Amino acid sequence: AQSVTQPDIHITVSEGASLELRCNYSYGATPYLFWYVQSPGQGLQLLLKYFSGDTLVQGIKGFEAEFKRSQSSFNLRKPSVHWSDAAEYFCAVGGNTNAGKSTFGDGTTLTVKP
Amino acid sequence: NAGVTQTPKFQVLKTGQSMTLQCAQDMNHEYMSWYRQDPGMGLRLIHYSVGAGITDQGEVPNGYNVSRSTTEDFPLRLLSAAPSQTSVYFCASSSDEQGGEAFFGQGTRLTVV
Numbered sequence: 001a002q003s004v005t006q007p008d009i010h011i012t013v014s015e016g017a018s019l020e021l022r023c024n025y026s027y028g029a030t031p032y033l034f035w036y037v038q039s040p041g042q043g044l045q046l047l048l049k050y051f052s053g054d055t056l057v058q059g060i061k062g063f064e065a066e067f068k069r070s071q072s073s074f075n076l077r078k079p080s081v082h083w084s085d086a087a088e089y090f091c092a093v094g095g096n097t098n099a100g101k102s103t104f105g106d107g108t109t110l111t112v113k114p
Numbered sequence: 115n116a117g118v119t120q121t122p123k124f125q126v127l128k129t130g131q132s133m134t135l136q137c138a139q140d141m142n143h144e145y146m147s148w149y150r151q152d153p154g155m156g157l158r159l160i161h162y163s164v165g166a167g168i169t170d171q172g173e174v175p176n177g178y179n180v181s182r183s184t185t186e187d188f189p190l191r192l193l194s195a196a197p198s199q200t201s202v203y204f205c206a207s208s209s210d211e212q213g214g215e216a217f218f219g220q221g222t223r224l225t226v227v
Contacts, residue, residue, distance in 0.1 A: 034215055046216075
């Protein structure tokens with residue numbers, strides 16, 4: 001069975017500081033990994049995804065993530081956080097054999113201090 | 115391009131009432147899914163479909179029915195609403211291409227009293 005763990009429920013960073021959100025997954029084959037962002041009252045928007053190739057992937061809004069197969073991790077990073085980055089972030093895992101069904105982590109809420 | 119459209123955005127039901135949450139996508143995606151989002155629990159898969167006429171259960175299917183008569187539409191039916199079904203519901207669609215991500219609707223906030 002596939003699963004995703006986001007160990008940090010809530011993270012607070014100062015504006016301009018760097019950010020890393022952790023994601024660990026369990027999947028029996030080569031995973032497809034996603035990071036989504038959700039602003040209050042909104043749906044989820046894709047930040048970036050990995051399914052093959054370079055293990056460091058770039059996304060929108062200056063985010064990047066690194067796939068580490070040996071650690072079963074797909075951590076999200078941003079070098080300098082902006083106040084508008086405050087939101088909830090979800091990591092998800094899926095695969096080509098599971099017909100588009102993704103399993104989501106419980107989410108990490110990011111608060112940005114001025 | 116509207117993407118994934120969900121209606122209604124808000125709904126209050128009394129226990130025992132039935133209703134249908136509508137979902138439509140205009141991206142010609144084969145895969146469609148319904149999730150519910152509860153505080154601290156992420157998104158949990160209710161039902162999904164891999165194409166017109168084909169549906170299957172997800173993680174939390176009890177109390178919900180779905181059908182997929184067309185590629186575009188994937189309605190979710192609550193047969194007899196219960197307070198435990200108070201949640202935010204999201205519909206998503208994705209293509210069958212390798213690594214295809216999910217596109218989400220704006221959500222339906224449902225309260226069952």
